[in-house]
Structure formats: C-alpha cells, structure tokens
Amino acid sequence: EADIYQTPRYLVIGTGKKITLECSQTMGHDKMYWYQQDPGMELHLIHYSYGVNSTEKGDLSSESTVSRIRTEHFPLTLESARPSHTSQYLCASSDREGNQPQHFGDGTRLSIL
C-alpha cells in the first residue's frame, strides 16, 4: 500500500484567506503531482515536480503555487482563496525511473465560501 498523505481532508474557509494544502510521501519518490478534480470527474494536472527545487505548471492553469524543498513534501498554496477554487485537490507521487504508476493520496475537499 502506497504511503502518501494529504491534510486536511476537508476545508471550508472564507474568501480571501491564504490556504496551504499539505502532501507528504514516505516512499522516497522523486516525482510528485497535484491534480484538481471535481468529484468523480476528469483529473486535471495543475503542478508537478521531478525532485527537490523542481516545480512545473501543468496543463490546467491555476492560481496556486507549489514548493519542493524536501523530497517527501510538496505543499500547495493559494494566497487568496476564491469560490472558483472550490474543488478536490489530489496529490500523487511516482518513482523516477521509466514509466511508473502514480500513487495517490485521498485528496483535500476544499470549499471557499
């Protein structure tokens, strides 16, 4: 079983607040990803990282930012939350070599009032 953890699981917060979604993995994976998903719908890649100090934007434009200071940690930050940011955010990781499966956390369900 993959060990990747996301906190919080649920967050309801007011407009304009700064939010950080946490993601940690204990598998030593170099690659990490953030996806945005409306429940049960298509996954949209918003950020990814190939290792420490590496971050790239994904296919879906997002106002969020990410950092990768440690291999195991890949937090996502929204400086000023808006109702349009309401969604589910999924974090994943995979090994560097070749085509390797992505292991997902259980997501953060974010609601901006």
Add this chain to the structure above:
Amino acid sequence: GENVEQHPSTLSVQEGDSAVIKCTYSDSASNYFPWYKQELGKGPQLIIDIRSNVGEKKDQRIAVTLNKTAKHFSLHITETQPEDSAVYFCAASKGSNYQLIWGAGTKLIIKP
C-alpha cells in the same frame, strides 16, 4: 494535442456479468497504459497497467488488452461484484519525461 478518449461515461451491469471500458489514444508514441479505480471519497488506485510490448495482461478478474495498430486499449472485468462499483480512469504516457494523459472516467454501476 494529445488526448485519450474513454467510453462509455456510465456503465451499468448486472452483478456477475462482465464489464468492458474502452479508451482510444492519439499519440502513437504512447507506450504505457495504466487503469485506475476511484472509490467515493478516495484517491485513484492503480488496478492494472500494460506496456506497449505486451498485447494483454490479466490479474484475476481484471484484464487489459492493447491494440497498438488501432491505438486503443480496454479494461475487462469479469464476474462483477458490488465492490467493483466505482469510477474507472484510463491513461496513457509516452515516457518517463512526459505526463500521463487521462481519460474522462467511466462510472461503473453494479446492479444487485
């Protein structure tokens, strides 16, 4: 651009029957094809994957077939059970330096 089309969007089958979900990819350089299952309130979990040097792979009640000429791959679930109810996603990748391209998902409903 690259895309993966997945059909059907919803599939309802009687418990014990088989279910088949199909995906078509556009980039002929794609060489890795995973399938994920997502249960309510959870992240997607890998259930089976196939690489381009193999035409079929089986794991108990689950199988995946790949047709590189036609650029499509399919997930087959036999003897379906209630716990198979979930959303299933296919994806394709052409290498470790490229991202997975995801299908839109299929909601599988197993009727008792």
